[in-house]
Amino acid sequence: MQQKPFRLITISVSHYCEKARWALTKLKLPYVEEAHMPPFYRLATNRVGGKSTPVLITESGIFTDSTDILQYLDKIVPDNAKLYPTDTELRQKVEELEDLFDEQLGPATRRWGYFYTINDSQFLKKRWTQGVPFFEEALFPIVYPLMRPVVRKAFNINSESAAQAYEQINSVFQKVNELLADGRSYLVGENFSAADITFAALAAPVISPPEHPIKPRPLQELPDSFASKISAFRETPAGAYVLRLYRDRNS
Template sequence: MPTRLVTIPFSHFCEKARWGLERCDLPFEEDAHLPLFSYLSVRRAGGGRTVPVLVDGQDDGKTVIADSTEILGWADDRRPGALLPTDPRDRADALMLEDDFDTHLGPATRRWAYFQLLPRRDMDDLLTRDVPRWQKLALKLTRPLAVGFIKRGLKIDTAGAERSRVRIDDTFARIAQQLGDGRRYLVGERFSVADLTFAALAAPVLLPPSHPTEMPALEKFSEEARAQITAWRASPAGEYGLRMYRDHRDERMTVVVRRGATA
């Protein structure tokens, strides 16, 4: 049975897991669902309440991993050095940054982006891409209830969006300072889980053109949101995040090793 990844397609934490698996050149099938509707598939897989969930094998030999960080660790175990630095000190630094981004940046970009997009019915085609047809229909029939539930669960309101904007600014400022010495990557001399996690979790506010899931066009946002996204993209941290997508999103570790590069 092929490895399965239960996702919400546009979730940036799912993109983090997807990117890690693809970089490690590990084949998997994506089992995509809308928010709320993903719960049943997650529970059937043996996960908790959230995505992504990786399911490898079946029956008594089945492995279930319900956390993007643990999924990347599982992937690196199968392709050592593809994501995690081999130097112990660099490895510890990369994992510390990954945890920082998971805790602070990820929730902030999600809340800010949802605040901009959830009121927009014209964005539904993007949000429902690659999910089962019945879920698309169910969203149309229950949209006000579903959106209200998501807003309450994630505390998506004007005050929450503003707090998230400040947190994004703070994280971007810290990354700009770290990159200020001219380094290309956050840890060491090569791409690592720290770079992947920052880029993936910043994607909802950077809208990278090379993102595998179609992102909303900049002109679809309000004038105020467009100005903010443009400012984030032009910042040192934003330019770095976009560069990680441009240079590394389609990179596979087997290809990197074959051509003798250092990733």
């Protein structure tokens, strides 16, 4: 049994970190978040054998992938708090959706969001530096010009890839729209699951929920083309679902 709070190493703005953060919060497991901005997070993750974020440090081991984190947490909570159904068929459906969102939605929303914001230093400063050590925030003006081309290359950010990402997002949203068409409350079965957390967290960059812990910029302060598409995503059943989950997040 864990005696001390978990340690969660994050890039605070990362939607994969938000996935892990949400699971810990939902399961009411005590944790301390250690946020870092690019590239300083590597100093923290390298010490514990991780390459990227999130990293969860527990007394039972170190977990360096958001899905691995959720599966570990699921093993240590009571049956009535599980993020993965005990029913084999339902669990398979949750895991298939989680994989879809991890592999397709997450990269697409990140690429599309960065396409609109990578050149906005003030926008990124507020999001990259939330909760980070003082010296990291102080170094942002020096680090940002160096990291901008690195991020562009790492995530393949350009107009063509952004257009492809937008279509990918629409495709995943359409699948979720279809799942929600029968009026169900959650994506799989009768209970909130890892599929719901993963979809909401990874869709957040294109929904910009007001309740997101990394305070989003009001739509009127975003570029018109970006804001109008966010508004359109919000009006879909999938987008409305994300907004509802964020409203209910701490309940």
